[in-house]
Amino acid sequence: MDSCLLIAGEKSGEEHALSFFPELKKLCPETHFYGVGGDDLAQNGMEILYHLKDFSSMGFSEVIQKIPFYFRAMTRLENEVLKRGTKTAIFVDFQDFNLRLAKKLAKHGVKVLYYVAPQAWVWKPKRAGVLAEATHTLFTILPFEKDWFKERGVAQVRSIPHPLMLTYQEELKDIPEKPFGSWDDKLKILLLPGSRRFEVYNLLPQFIEAVKELRKDRKVEVHLVKVRHINPDFYAQYSMDVDVWYESEELVKAMKECHLALAASGTVTLSTGLFELPTVVCYQASLLNAFIFYNLINYKGPISLTNIIHNKMLFPEFTQGEVNAQRLARVIRTWIGQEKVYNELKSSLKETKHLLSGEDFSVPLYMSQVING
Numbered sequence: 349m350d351s352c353l354l355i356a357g358e359k360s361g362e363e364h365a366l367s368f369f370p371e372l373k374k375l376c377p378e379t380h381f382y383g384v385g386g387d388d389l390a391q392n393g394m395e396i397l398y399h400l401k402d403f404s405s406m407g408f409s410e411v412i413q414k415i416p417f418y419f420r421a422m423t424r425l426e427n428e429v430l431k432r433g434t435k436t437a438i439f440v441d442f443q444d445f446n447l448r449l450a451k452k453l454a455k456h457g458v459k460v461l462y463y464v465a466p467q468a469w470v471w472k473p474k475r476a477g478v479l480a481e482a483t484h485t486l487f488t489i490l491p492f493e494k495d496w497f498k499e500r501g502v503a504q505v506r507s508i509p510h511p512l513m514l515t516y517q518e519e520l521k522d523i524p525e526k527p528f529g530s531w532d533d534k535l536k537i538l539l540l541p542g543s544r545r546f547e548v549y550n551l552l553p554q555f556i557e558a559v560k561e562l563r564k565d566r567k568v569e570v571h572l573v574k575v576r577h578i579n580p581d582f583y584a585q586y587s588m589d590v591d592v593w594y595e596s597e598e599l600v601k602a603m604k605e606c607h608l609a610l611a612a613s614g615t616v617t618l619s620t621g622l623f624e625l626p627t628v629v630c631y632q633a634s635l636l637n638a639f640i641f642y643n644l645i646n647y648k649g650p651i652s653l654t655n656i657i658h659n660k661m662l663f664p665e666f667t668q669g670e671v672n673a674q675r676l677a678r679v680i681r682t683w684i685g686q687e688k689v690y691n692e693l694k695s696s697l698k699e700t701k702h703l704l705s706g707e708d709f710s711v712p713l714y715m716s717q718v719i720n721g
Contacts, residue, residue: 542612
């Protein structure tokens with residue numbers, strides 16, 4: 349039986365893989381898929397050598413601690429590829445690990461399909477050269493990436509719809525209109541303080557203070573999306589400040605309900621862009637991660653994905669010490685007080701989903717042709 353290595357080392361990577369994997373399995377009934385993934389991929393017939401809950405890590409400091417584990421895993425996976433005679437590998441995001449392994453596998457003649465291109469234009473532009481040497485096909489999800497990678501020598505690049513376009517395919521058909529002044533009765537503000545403990549503990553108090561500032565002159569209804577792995581006692585201290593609570597899987601409902609958002613930097617700020625929800629973006633990292641970001645990375649552009657794909661600052665961004673309640677409240681007062689500013693922002697946000705539509709082709713079919721070829 350033919351085999352194919354698949355690596356989805358994070359939960360987001362597994363979600364990306366699920367956008368093509370069930371159909372790919374049907375198109376390749378004689379191929380055995382194995383590698384790194386989670387329960388959902390396992391339920392779809394993939395053999396899990398490493399579970400993503402043991403594989404993923406957050407932030408530079410945690411990655412450093414797991415380096416010995418990653419090197420052992422890389423050696424094992426390379427040996428499995430040789431033992432099983434695997435000719436094709438599908439790598440989903442997870443750039444530091446996957447790029448190193450791609451170089452190793454390419455030397456053995458393995459065709460590497462790299463799904464969700466690493467953001468080399470932010471972190472390390474030289475990685476485009478590695479992708480040019482080690483990948484059969486690179487799949488990009490941001491509108492400018494295809495040309496960026498092709499100009500740097502990557503021969504086969506396919507632009508695909510951003511995974512969020514697939515995740516929200518049905519929900520994006522029905523985005524509520526929220527015209528200027530629709531908050532006159534009460535302003536509904538959505539708080540999205542992130543998923544990492546550090547950012548939630550640092551950003552949520554600032555978000556609450558910003559709300560208190562706004563409540564000095566208007567009625568504000570506060571909505572908050574919480575995550576399960578944050579201690580419930582932490583959220584409980586804000587029970588008097590928050591009016592409506594949501595679980596993570598209710599994000600779409602929350603975005604459709606609210607007028608504006610305060611959010612931690614991350615994929616969620618692209619979700620708010622897709623759902624045309626004006627958002628103030630905040631980024632706070634640990635001292636180590638902040639030092640690395642500001643001193644060892646050359647990228648100086650915007651951090652919010654919505655701003656990146658539009659190539660302009662639609663969402664105001666505040667980082668580290670810039671994050672304070674007065675600044676956040678000031679932006680929101682500008683949006684709700686200046687009709688021209690608000691309407692121009694909403695008009696630009698309507699273009700977000702068009703910028704992320706990608707090429708019109710079937711990813712599972714393309715992958716199956718490479719595997720079976």
